[in-house]
Amino acid sequence: MPSLEAYVTCLAFEVGSGRIAGVANRHVHQQRSLPPLIAVVGPTAIGKTALGIHLARAFDGEILSADSRQFYRRMEIGTAKPTREEREQAPHHLIDVADPDETVGLAQFLRLARRTLQQITARGRLPLVVGGTGQYVRALLEGWQVPEVPPDPDLRARLEREAEGDPDAVWQRLVTLDPAVPDFIDPRNVRRVVRALEVSLKTGQPFSVLRRRTPPPYRILRIGLTMDREALYARADARVDAMIAAGLLDEVKDLLARGYGWELPALSGLGYAQFRPFFAGQASLTDVIERIKFDTHDFIRRQYTWFRLNDPAIRWCQADAPDLQPRATEAVRSHLGIPDTDLDSA
């Protein structure tokens, strides 16, 4: 019953918000001086884009997309990128900032996002972080300090080859350099073992001590969108069918024709990678569609581990409630400290 629980959380927040004024005045003043930031989070296909645009229009805001796949140009349909019409309704950032053969990782995202946030705020406009890439959103809102170690493809390839032969040796090597690593990395996850080793080798410092965070200088309101799981799956499935109808296959063909390969991170995303067996003659289009749907369900489940229904920092709202927009608008208004009358007259 995640939906009901979430709904209750939502109500609890409205009721409880008055309490904040009573606590530690100095702290409140300090917080008040920080510029506001709104984040709209939640699983894929739940309606974050639409709500983001609605809020941006209502509050003179600009949208910062926290979506690891919408960075890439020529990938419109499969990434469910906001359409041209949608983007005309409010300024959008961090969409179409790279070609598919480039790799925009966490660190680049954070750099771009922090700068963009600053600029939006400097313009006197309200920044809205809208996105479903859990790691990126959390990193941005929690102020993760990512170790300054760019990926080294050669080193990674070498370590991966080594791990293929003797995974334990590679793991032991990492543990020697960083004894704390078993607390947060699974030895069987070669990808993460290799990265940790990469950082430790290049910096000479344990990976674990380089993972720091400094809270960003904003007063943040997190609005979470949720919905009954089954209904959400149905909605996501329908969106996949709509993507196919909109020409997803042609979009993939076009990317391949331009020489973009399956090994690229951009092509590893939902709605793209699943076409690989199809082009290898090993799967029908029907198989591909089903695969995309199942993988999307899996993704939704994993997104909830980044955005938890019991996270008190997130104000969860039912995405399919008829009063979602007024409710969200009210939440933002109260966060900004704007009296009702100001908005009504505007």
Added chain:
RNA sequence: GCCGAGAUAGCUCAGUUCGGUAGAGCAGUGGACUGAAAAUCCAUGUGUCCCGAGUUCAAUUCUCGGUCUCGGCA
């Protein structure tokens, strides 16, 4: 109508060779995550083994009867 094959987890099926109440893949569910993150990795399988009767200490497994499904022939 006849002949054959089958009926086992939500789905597709394996299996019980020599009877001791069952297991894979997919689906579903939970989790990890600090420069690939829509990636990568981990954990999680009690279901009238179609129904009835018989044999037996014991049947999902053997026997008989029935029901249904799918082929083939009429």
